Structure formats: structure tokens, C-alpha cells
Amino acid sequence: MENGIRIQKVLSEQGIASRRKVEEWITQGKIKVNGRPAVLGQKINPNRDVVAIDGERVYFQKSNQKYYIMLHKPRGYVTTMSDELGRKCVAELVEDVPERVYPIGRLDKDSEGMLLFTNDGELLHRLISPKKEVAKVYYARHEGQANADDISAFAAGLTLRDGTVCLPALLEPLGPGESRITVREGKYHQVRRMMASRNMTVTYLERRQEGTLTLGDLPRGRTRELTEGEIALLEGKTQP
Numbered sequence: 203m204e205n206g207i208r209i210q211k212v213l214s215e216q217g218i219a220s221r222r223k224v225e226e227w228i229t230q231g232k233i234k235v236n237g238r239p240a241v242l243g244q245k246i247n248p249n250r251d252v253v254a255i256d257g258e259r260v261y262f263q264k265s266n267q268k269y270y271i272m273l274h275k276p277r278g279y280v281t282t283m284s285d286e287l288g289r290k291c292v293a294e295l296v297e298d299v300p301e302r303v304y305p306i307g308r309l310d311k312d313s314e315g316m317l318l319f320t321n322d323g324e325l326l327h328r329l330i331s332p333k334k335e336v337a338k339v340y341y342a343r344h345e346g347q348a349n350a351d352d353i354s355a356f357a358a359g360l361t362l363r364d365g366t367v368c369l370p371a372l373l374e375p376l377g378p379g380e381s382r383i384t385v386r387e388g389k390y391h392q393v394r395r396m397m398a399s400r401n402m403t404v405t406y407l408e409r410r411q412e413g414t415l416t417l418g419d420l421p422r423g424r425t426r427e428l429t430e431g432e433i434a435l436l437e438g439k440t441q442p
């Protein structure tokens with residue numbers, strides 16, 4: 203998504219001309235983006251870029267298009283759209299999305315991995331409801347080794363050091379100081395605090411899966427749009 207939407211898609215959706223016609227105009231040098239001749243396949247952000255056809259500026263109508271975006275959040279970014287303390291926020295990583303999108307849930311500043319965004323208010327509201335118990339799968343590196351007692355304690359529902367009680371969760375040791383953890387809720391710093399309650403300190407945390415959506419090989423710091431199938435799963439229209 204880094205570079206926006208293809209210019210022929212934008213102009214055809216605005217009803218200005220067919221995609222083919224737009225391509226023709228591009229090859230004839232009739233279209234300029236920010237004062238420079240457009241090139242075939244060029245992607246634009248209709249909210250920021252200035253497009254002119256034969257010297258006439260095109261004013262884009264605001265679309266009510268819905269966006270569903272997956273970000274591979276890097277460490278060091280806070281999950282907010284602006285930060286009063288001037289810290290790096292995830293908003294910077296989705297600024298090429300043509301509409302303002304909001305995070306579905308959170309990832310703490312030191313954690314990495316899948317963070318979903320949308321401008322679909324209804325879906326956002328539904329998905330961040332605490333009643334929505336979607337399984338979230340994390341990969342953790344930690345000091346200390348998970349043992350059979352830890353696995354049983356996770357399965358029974360841990361009590362954190364401050365007395366907070368967690369839903370049953372799955373702890374799967376992967377190797378020395380490495381585990382996969384599956385939880386169905388999103389309390390503040392939950393995985394770090396669950397591990398701490400069993401005397402393990404998390405040194406690296408990455409969310410790899412939410413429900414049926416997987417991070418896959420999306421590079422760190424990059425976004426992609428969800429496929430229609432993924433959106434249907436997110437909306438609960440299709441059984442996985």
C-alpha cells in the first residue's frame with residue numbers, strides 16, 4: 203500500500219474516464235501528477251496528490267470506500283494516531299492510506315507484529331468489544347524456561363501479580379527461551395504480565411495471528427490491504 207492507488211483506478215472510479223482511456227492519456231503525456239507527467243501504473247493518494255488532465259486540475263470527490271489494512275508494526279511505535287509526548291506513532295505507518303484509518307486493538311510500544319486498521323466504524327466498534335474473544339497468537343522470546351507447571355497454570359487461567367484473573371490461555375514452549383502464546387483477550391501488556399507472573403521476562407514479542415488472519419511474510423513497517431476473503435472472515439460472514 204505504500205504508494206497509494208493506481209491512477210487509472212482512481213480516475214475511473216471518479217467517473218472521469220475508463221481505465222483504458224486513462225492509460226491512453228498517460229502515454230500521450232496528458233496527465234500530470236504534482237506537475238510531473240504521470241507514468242503507467244503510477245499510484246497516487248487522492249487526498250494529497252494534485253492531478254491535472256490537459257492542464258485542468260481534477261478535484262476528487264470524497265469516497266466512502268472502506269479500507270481494511272494490516273500493518274507489521276515495528277518496535278518503538280505507540281498505538282495511537284497522535285502522541286502528545288512526540289513519540290513515534292503507528293499513524294505515520296499508515297499515512298499512505300487515502301482515508302483516515304484507526305487501529306483495531308493495540309500493541310504495546312515494544313511489541314511488533316500484526317496490527318489491523320480500518321475506517322469501517324461499525325466493524326471497529328464490534329471488534330474491539332471485550333466480548334469478542336478472538337484468539338491472538340504471539341511469538342515470545344524470554345528469560346527463563348517454560349515448564350509443564352507453567353503450561354498448566356496458563357491453561358487453568360492465570361492470576362497476574364496485581365490480582366487480575368485471565369482467561370485460560372495456551373503456552374507452547376518452542377525451544378530454550380522461546381514460546382508461542384495464544385490468548386483470547388487483550389488486557390494491558392497481557393502477555394508480558396502473564397509471563398512475568400510465572401517468573402519469565404519477555405525480551406521480544408510479536409503478534410503473528412488474530413483469528414484466522416496471519417502476518418505471513420509481510421515485512422516489518424509495511425502494510426497491505428486485506429483480501430475480500432479476509433474481510434469476510436473479520437466480519438464473521440464466513441466460517442473459517
Ligand code: URA
Binds near residue numbers: 308310407
Ligand atoms: N501482550 C503484551 O504484553 N503486549 C501487547 O502489545 C499485546 C499483548
